[in-house]
Amino acid sequence: METKNIMIVGVGGQGTLLTSRILGGIMTEAGFDVKLSEVHGMAQRGGSVVTFVRYGDRVAEPIVEEGQADVLIAFERLEALRYAHFLKEDGVIVVNDARIDPMPVVSGAAVYPEGILEKLAEKHRIYAVDAMGEAKKLGNPRVFNNVVLGLAARHMDFPKEAWLSTIAKKVPPKTVEINQKAFLLGYENE
Amino acid sequence: MAEKQLMLGNEAIARGAWEAGVKVSAAYPGTPSTEISENIVKYPEIYAEWAPNEKVAMEVAIGASFAGVRAMASMKHVGVNVAADPLYSVSYIGADGGLVMIAADDPGLYSSQNEQDTRAVALAALVPVIEPSDSQEAKDFVKAAFALSEEFDTPVIVRTTTRLAHSQGMVTLEDRVEPPVREYEKDIRKRVMMPGMAKGRHVVVEKRMNDLSAYGSKCALNRVEMGSDTSIGFITQGIEYTYVKEACPDACVLKLGLVNPLPEELIRDFASRVDTLYIFEELEPVIERQVRAWGINCHGKDVFTVQGEYSANMLRERVLNKKPAIDPAADVPARPPILCPGCPHRATFSVLKKLKLHAAGDIGCYTLGAVAPLSVIDTTVCMGSSISTLHGMEKARGSAYIKNWVAVIGDSTFMHTGINSLENMSYNRGTGTVLILDNSTTGMTGHQDHAATGRTLKGEEVPAISIYKICKAMNIEHVVEVSAFDTAELERVVREETARDALSVIIVCAPCALLKGQTFPYRVREIPEKCKKCGMCLQPGCPAITKNADGTVHVDETMCNGCGLCEQQCKFGALEKYEVAK
Numbered sequence: 001m002e003t004k005n006i007m008i009v010g011v012g013g014q015g016t017l018l019t020s021r022i023l024g025g026i027m028t029e030a031g032f033d034v035k036l037s038e039v040h041g042m043a044q045r046g047g048s049v050v051t052f053v054r055y056g057d058r059v060a061e062p063i064v065e066e067g068q069a070d071v072l073i074a075f076e077r078l079e080a081l082r083y084a085h086f087l088k089e090d091g092v093i094v095v096n097d098a099r100i101d102p103m104p105v106v107s108g109a110a111v112y113p114e115g116i117l118e119k120l121a122e123k124h125r126i127y128a129v130d131a132m133g134e135a136k137k138l139g140n141p142r143v144f145n146n147v148v149l150g151l152a153a154r155h156m157d158f159p160k161e162a163w164l165s166t167i168a169k170k171v172p173p174k175t176v177e178i179n180q181k182a183f184l185l186g187y188e189n190e
Numbered sequence: 191m192a193e194k195q196l197m198l199g200n201e202a203i204a205r206g207a208w209e210a211g212v213k214v215s216a217a218y219p220g221t222p223s224t225e226i227s228e229n230i231v232k233y234p235e236i237y238a239e240w241a242p243n244e245k246v247a248m249e250v251a252i253g254a255s256f257a258g259v260r261a262m263a264s265m266k267h268v269g270v271n272v273a274a275d276p277l278y279s280v281s282y283i284g285a286d287g288g289l290v291m292i293a294a295d296d297p298g299l300y301s302s303q304n305e306q307d308t309r310a311v312a313l314a315a316l317v318p319v320i321e322p323s324d325s326q327e328a329k330d331f332v333k334a335a336f337a338l339s340e341e342f343d344t345p346v347i348v349r350t351t352t353r354l355a356h357s358q359g360m361v362t363l364e365d366r367v368e369p370p371v372r373e374y375e376k377d378i379r380k381r382v383m384m385p386g387m388a389k390g391r392h393v394v395v396e397k398r399m400n401d402l403s404a405y406g407s408k409c410a411l412n413r414v415e416m417g418s419d420t421s422i423g424f425i426t427q428g429i430e431y432t433y434v435k436e437a438c439p440d441a442c443v444l445k446l447g448l449v450n451p452l453p454e455e456l457i458r459d460f461a462s463r464v465d466t467l468y469i470f471e472e473l474e475p476v477i478e479r480q481v482r483a484w485g486i487n488c489h490g491k492d493v494f495t496v497q498g499e500y501s502a503n504m505l506r507e508r509v510l511n512k513k514p515a516i517d518p519a520a521d522v523p524a525r526p527p528i529l530c531p532g533c534p535h536r537a538t539f540s541v542l543k544k545l546k547l548h549a550a551g552d553i554g555c556y557t558l559g560a561v562a563p564l565s566v567i568d569t570t571v572c573m574g575s576s577i578s579t580l581h582g583m584e585k586a587r588g589s590a591y592i593k594n595w596v597a598v599i600g601d602s603t604f605m606h607t608g609i610n611s612l613e614n615m616s617y618n619r620g621t622g623t624v625l626i627l628d629n630s631t632t633g634m635t636g637h638q639d640h641a642a643t644g645r646t647l648k649g650e651e652v653p654a655i656s657i658y659k660i661c662k663a664m665n666i667e668h669v670v671e672v673s674a675f676d677t678a679e680l681e682r683v684v685r686e687e688t689a690r691d692a693l694s695v696i697i698v699c700a701p702c703a704l705l706k707g708q709t710f711p712y713r714v715r716e717i718p719e720k721c722k723k724c725g726m727c728l729q730p731g732c733p734a735i736t737k738n739a740d741g742t743v744h745v746d747e748t749m750c751n752g753c754g755l756c757e758q759q760c761k762f763g764a765l766e767k768y769e770v771a772k
Contacts, residue, residue: 011525012527013530024196024358025196028194028195028196028360033360034196034358034359034360035324035357035358035359036196036357036358036359037353037356037357037358038198038356038357038358039300039356040221040222040224040225040300040301040356040636044527044636045527045528045529045530045555045558045634046525046527046528046529046530046733047525047526047527047528048524048525059359060432060433060435060436060439060502061429061432061433061435061436061501061502062324062353062357062358062359062429062432063353063357063501065501065502065503065514066503066514066516067503067514067515067516067517078522078523078525079525081520081522082519082520082522082525084517084520085516085517085518085519085520100733101733101736102523102524102525102526103525103526103528103562103563103731103733104523104524104526105523106563106728106731106733106735106736106737107562107563107728107731108737109562110523110524111523112523113522113523123517132748141748
């Protein structure tokens with residue numbers, strides 16, 4: 001199988017590392033060669049963060065480069081736009097329809113772009129979800145990542161059951177059920 | 191079948207140490223090396239500790255090596271500078287039990303103050319360097335490093351980079367093999383580095399490096415992969431090797447694992463078998479300089495760069511002349527890192543800003559106080575430098591010159607090397623004002639303990655060393671403790687102490703907002719009809735507060751940590767705290 005390239009982008013503190021652990025887990029279980037690359041340290045303090053996930057028969061480099069991503073999972077709109085040029089021509093964007101103002105916007109030095117989703121839709125297949133709203137309905141806004149992941153899972157090569165069992169292994173035991181529910185909300189969204 | 195596991199580079203290094211039978215590990219946290227110790231501590235067979243700084247960590251490892259067991263010290267690249275003193279000397283002494291330093295460089299500056307190349311330090315210190323390319327090698331090469339250390343009687347540096355340290359790959363697990371403890375034999379000619387003895391050892395060290403160069407031409411750490419196309423060949427190492435395999439899978443490659451000293455014979459032979467030779471190495475042209483010095487034609491920094499990280503696209507573009515069709519990146523507002531909602535440093539800086547003070551800064555999350563909207567920190571050099579640079583300013587221009595200056599330093603950084611700087615300031619009669627921002631942890635690297643937190647790396651509760659008492663023991667008369675979130679009191683204290691013609695220390699206490707259990711039992715909400723649109727609440731730059739189109743503000747309830755700083759900023763009661771269940 002040709003190597004498949006996934007990116008997870010968002011704002012430091014949004015929990016991109018948990019999502020990458022789930023992805024790494026399910027790909028390993030399926031017997032693929034897997035490489036992931038994460039950002040730790042200063043950027044985790046509210047900065048723009050990106051995680052690369054690659055799987056296939058044999059994976060060389062751990063990063064996804066510009067023009068190569070099959071799926072871009074974005075936890076925030078502006079971050080989707082920032083990394084959209086990493087997508088392949090037929091790549092898919094899955095985006096949490098949320099806005100978090102970066103400091104230059106808060107301080108008035110820059111303007112948050114309007115119409116991001118429409119702009120992205122001109123070139124790419126895009127799937128958006130108000131994951132925070134959905135997660136709040138479930139009673140815990142923190143599980144929003146798995147709503148987004150559920151939506152993205154439709155564009156990867158693993159069965160629903162495998163996702164649910166991997167989530168069960170990677171999230172705190174007390175939160176397995178709500179995280180699986182969140183995932184299914186996204187997965188069955190289409 | 192052997193068990194395989196997906197592992198972070200740093201996790202694999204820890205596993206490698208365990209499998210190699212390491213008994214003692216010491217480190218000071220620093221991105222991208224921190225997770226090594228955080229994983230080592232999971233292995234009960236290894237004694238592991240946080241040392242106050244990298245010099246101490248290295249010396250602890252050296253002592254353990256003297257005592258005949260395998261030992262290692264882990265640090266980021268700038269930590270290598272702190273540990274340089276013992277490193278250069280132990281290079282002469284050599285190793286009893288295997289002795290390994292893990293040095294994690296940061297090409298691309300993800301979380302560092304410079305982009306230095308540890309290979310250059312190793313060249314000067316005459317210490318061999320081994321560099322892995324993925325998680326599997328990270329584990330295997332740590333084991334190889336210990337074997338090499340004992341075989342050649344030398345400390346060995348295992349160099350990694352951020353990309354390797356923070357990437358995950360598949361690793362085949364093996365068992366731990368503990369080599370027998372070496373019996374100690376007194377030998378002052380080898381272990382006491384005074385001039386007469388060191389002269390003799392220098393001869394030994396030079397011979398050792400020559401022997402290692404010859405060893406490098408035949409050892410398994412270095413390997414030649416002759417591809418079908420001999421028109422181009424690469425000499426490469428580390429993570430860069432994976433970019434070569436990605437972009438040019440059929441090219442000829444000399445993959446170096448032992449990157450210092452370089453294997454002359456192997457390199458000459460490889461160079462003779464390819465038409466055009468490229469040296470593909472991030473940061474300094476360490477390999478390239480040596481290859482050119484041997485009179486071998488090659489391309490290196492004339493094609494690539496000394497700055498930042500490399501990639502496969504770089505090779506496609508600059509070597510294969512196949513520029514990939516890539517859309518330009520969208521022109522969007524940057525998202526730099528910021529202090530978290532509820533961070534006590536924001537409260538401190540908002541007070542310093544109000545008093546129009548300049549700050550000599552230090553290394554930690556609080557370095558973010560240099561940028562807008564806080565813009566309080568004017569200078570940051572290295573760990574511990576805030577206090578000593580402020581002192582230098584005073585000695586240059588007199589005490590009146592630093593009346594509108596303070597030094598700010600975190601608790602962990604103070605315990606690292608700030609303590610020496612304060613000792614100096616007291617001894618040499620400085621009159622500056624030092625703010626120790628005590629958030630009870632090492633924040634930036636993800637909450638590691640230190641001597642003043644009262645807990646060890648192993649999770650053992652120990653008596654916390656009191657920063658207050660340290661200051662008092664240094665004969666500092668004026669030492670004040672104040673909460674960061676009591677901004678009125680903090681302002682009063684800072685005014686009083688900066689006006690004083692004597693050294694004073696203000697210990698600004700409040701735990702890191704991300705520490706477990708540190709959320710406040712409040713949230714803040716806006717009362718729009720009371721808002722005068724003055725923007726005072728926006729000044730400290732809390733990401734939980736945003737400005738609405740009409741100029742009023744909104745507090746995001748999911749981001750707010752309830753610290754109440756914005757409520758204190760608002761003179762019109764337009765922001766109010768409300769209680770929430772903790």
